[in-house]
Amino acid sequence: MVNVAILGYGTVGSGVVEVLTTNKESINKRAGKKIKLKYVLDLRDFPGTPIEDILTKDYEDILNDDSVKVIAEVMGGIEPAYTFVKKALLKGKSVVTSNKELVARHGAELLQIARDKNINFLFEASVGGGIPIIRPLNQSLTADEIYEITGILNGTTNFILSKMADEGLDFKTVLKEAQEKGYAERNPEADVEGFDACRKIAILSSLAFGMQVDFEDIYTEGITKISDVDMIYAKKLGCDIKLLATSKKLDEKVYAMVSPMMIGKDHPLSNVNGVFNAIYVKGNVIGDVMFYGKGAGKLPTASAVVADIVDAVKHLGRNIVSLWSTKKMELMSVDNVLSRCFIRLVPENVKTVRNQVADIFGDVEYIKIENIQDEVAFVTNAEKEGILRNKLDELKTKGVATEVLSVIRIDK
Amino acid sequence: MVNVAILGYGTVGSGVVEVLTTNKESINKRAGKKIKLKYVLDLRDFPGTPIEDILTKDYEDILNDDSVKVIAEVMGGIEPAYTFVKKALLKGKSVVTSNKELVARHGAELLQIARDKNINFLFEASVGGGIPIIRPLNQSLTADEIYEITGILNGTTNFILSKMADEGLDFKTVLKEAQEKGYAERNPEADVEGFDACRKIAILSSLAFGMQVDFEDIYTEGITKISDVDMIYAKKLGCDIKLLATSKKLDEKVYAMVSPMMIGKDHPLSNVNGVFNAIYVKGNVIGDVMFYGKGAGKLPTASAVVADIVDAVKHLGRNIVSLWSTKKMELMSVDNVLSRCFIRLVPENVKTVRNQVADIFGDVEYIKIENIQDEVAFVTNAEKEGILRNKLDELKTKGVATEVLSVIRIDK
Structure with missing residues (x-):
């Protein structure tokens, strides 16, 4: 006993x-x-x-x-x-x-x-x-060098985003409903700002890469800025918007990021809806494996x-091996990560905006939605995050946009 | 060392x-x-x-x-x-x-x-x-009473069914291509007749329920009878056809079955395509968890x-606990399992066929595809497999059909 x-x-x-x-x-x-x-x-x-x-x-x-x-x-x-x-x-x-x-x-x-x-x-x-992920990482994927973990790690935000997509409602309305149903806390900051997902990807990264990944070092963006209009564009692009937490090894360096992402219907996480969570692991010999289930609940x-x-x-009196050491891992800056962005803006000048955008971002893909006026939406080419950020600044400094309405990463 | x-x-x-x-x-x-x-x-x-x-x-x-x-x-x-x-x-x-x-x-x-x-x-x-499933069953889902395991456990048949669905090709053409690509063996019987999936669900059931499930006792049906026309009907019904291996506990008895199944787009396994496998486990406290990845390959x-x-x-010199005992588990007959079936037949008499079908199956759901003539297709209500089998016999003995073209279980 x-x-x-x-x-x-x-x-x-x-x-x-x-x-x-x-x-x-x-x-x-x-x-x-x-x-x-x-x-x-x-x-x-x-x-x-x-x-x-x-x-x-x-x-x-x-x-x-x-x-x-x-x-x-x-x-x-x-x-x-x-x-x-x-x-x-x-x-x-x-x-x-x-x-x-x-x-x-x-x-x-x-x-x-x-x-x-x-x-x-x-x-x-x-x-x-309840999803078995820590033990599989520790004990099942032991033959592999893991080079990516990407997951939907927060059920509250996934519930909110799924409902916004399904019912065309805005963030605040859905958040209120989630709070009433007990899916979101009265102070929802930890969930909707991505802090919860950030801590979880820090844990998974530390286990997978064997060193201490400090959650404070992880680039983190929440879902509070995602609007019902963004959802309309996502649909038009054949995408879902999900809050993804990801951690990837590139040339022996690791970067980690939590951010909303537009993903195509063939992305393995696109069908993960409501309060469900899923975690996708890539190893150098196993290929891709995914773990799916309810991410919370009593x-x-x-x-x-x-x-x-x-x-x-x-295992009383016997330690189960885990690679997570106290040595701190220096994460690679996300500035060097290649991303594509979906951007919505209110143009300063409707006639010149496309030329101005082309001067900054080159040849982009425009998306036009009937009934949505007074704004321009496009998807950039893949560029380093640091460069994209500078270019976004130029939208204001070069007088292209009076307002940038949305910037959402896209993986499609 | x-x-x-x-x-x-x-x-x-x-x-x-x-x-x-x-x-x-x-x-x-x-x-x-x-x-x-x-x-x-x-x-x-x-x-x-x-x-x-x-x-x-x-x-x-x-x-x-x-x-x-x-x-x-x-x-x-x-x-x-x-x-x-x-x-x-x-x-x-x-x-x-x-x-x-x-x-x-x-x-x-x-x-x-x-x-x-x-x-x-x-x-x-x-x-x-490569999918971690044995170890999670043995070591991660230890707090649960498992009452269902359902999976796509054979990559060859899933590749064939996915390709038939995507490209409208018939079984033989796709099988030949799969053999040429090395996805199917020259003698494909073990895969396409469901024997491989049958052995795998026997292993999972033995582990989950702690007793020896003999694979010879498992009702097993392959995919060789699935036609390109069945795929057209499946699409019309908003379904995919998958070879599912399942094992379920009902009132303290377990039944197991391998058979092609029409499943709706919201079924957790409907998006598992090509050579991928996925296994769905239901426990009395964890709810549903799913494991997904490449089911084969070097x-x-x-x-x-x-x-x-x-x-x-x-664990040299130390046994890892597994519940699988040598005690044989008597499986429940599938005759008592509730199923719905999609049925296609060539009627003896086009004018009376609907009345005759109603006499046998009651009020069924008919599916009509433009350009497909000379046959009738419908989905039955849920009935016990044993009763359904008798009713299928009646289609011939009562002169309803000159030929029964397809009988495929449906879960939607």
Whole structure:
């Protein structure tokens, strides 16, 4: 029998209790040992619930109980999670977590402690909810040199973009509905500004390339500027707009980026709609593989946490190899990345605008939508991001546009 | 350092050597030990190749070399593979294999020997080529009770069906092209009759449900009867035709089936085209997850074999838990499974056929294609397969049809 404790009885924490109860028998079989939930830590009371008798408000109860071998941290946020997790690992307890902020910021350090102590720090639930991606990266794609990971890593933004595309609604209307349905938080910044996806691609990149990728170094753009009019253009171009998080190796250097992207219907991620997530991995021998599923939600996330508990129980006193080292990876600037952009602008002079655009961007592809007046939309050729940015500035400085309405990368 | 041997220097075997060489450094890092290829077994000579010096024609050389800890069997077929693998395991050597016939027929027994000897028998490459599916089933979806696995598990048939759909060609023409391109074998029976997919779903079902599913018990139908005219109807219905292998739990009983299926555009497998494979798993807590990638090919398959070698090296003298027991699972008859069918027939009497069909199938949905004369096509309501089969017989016995042209299941 192995005793485990759960830190936090919120959505995920109560899901973990539910999964451990519902699938008890098969879970114990898979783990090869009986798993016993000994403590749940939460500052609140839960009278009348099944965890009433094992609830504690004092973390020291758990930390100092040597019979507890595995701790599931599902509180979220950096503190007190970081302090709790570090203390547990230093005490020789394995820790599993769903906390992407914690893993992105302190993953390398916590993995190193786990290695030193010959225990495990596991975090399958921190990326892609229930989708198995961390363990496959760590244990299945071991024959490959990975050179690209691209994913739809945030269900909230994917829900919003899918609904905008399907129903022709604008961002604010859909965000409000998502908030009412509980798909978006009251403060939606972490999702809609791309910060959540940024932390997740930082975690995946660190694992795939074996060094610490700091999320602060990742170029990140959210979806707040995407409009219902952009969606009309995307359709005309045969594209969907998705918030993609990507990390690529080019000539032994890695760059990473989170940004909305127009992608064609034959792109493997174009059919990933609603709250679903998908992650696309390219390796030098395996080619392309994709992992798809619900990226969030109580039970899918709890499923991943419990799978990590099972793995931790199977590997008590034995560290599972992970390549993620504490050595910092210097990312390549996105300035050197080739991109094409979809651009909408309000011209200063309707008669000369095409010539002016040609002077700056060369021969571009124009898109005309009936009923949309007073603006010009086109797709540039592929150029380095740094150069594109300068050219975008020229649209204003050279008197081409009174306003640049949209700039969206396109991969088609 | 760990010595390994490869049995068979065909397509996959030479791929394994290539992967071990190309990605040597990262593979050793992942394994935590240096992997040394000590032998390649093959009856042929390969003068001037890098394996010339380590080639042997005598399996005893490998078997009796105690320094060889891991063997990769990539010969295919039941014998001598089975004898070689069993002997190796009994000698305490871990074995990894890409051989689906071997795993489907003898997997349970070989896993049991590995358990008894505290070593490993791994077979990620036997299903889905490079796609990680065996290890995720075994190690990632451990919190779930799995109740459905459905997949496109054969790249050859998927290539043929995709091309028939895209180019309006008939089965024989596309098969011939696939054979010329090396996508189909000269004797294509194993692929086009569904036998290959049948073995693969037997393996996945055994793993997911923890008991031996014999492939001979699985209802199996191939794609040889699918015509270019069926494809026209499928398009009209907004469907693709795919060869699906499925295994489902209904009221604590499991049924399994391989058959062509018309699926709607919103089905998660409808966008899986060409030589790609995808596997869809439903669990009671994780919901739906899907795994996608190239299901065959030298390097993707070799990637999975090498990942298993790495895992075997990491787990020398320690068995990785798998639930697949030698206990045989009695499958539920497909007679009790609810299906809808698309049916095309040549009527005996054009004037009465609709009434006659209504007498047998009730109120059905007719599909009319311009330019297709002299036949009637409709989709039935959902009924048990056993009842549907009787009703199909009645089409002949009751003088409704002079010929039944097509019967294809539909999931839409």
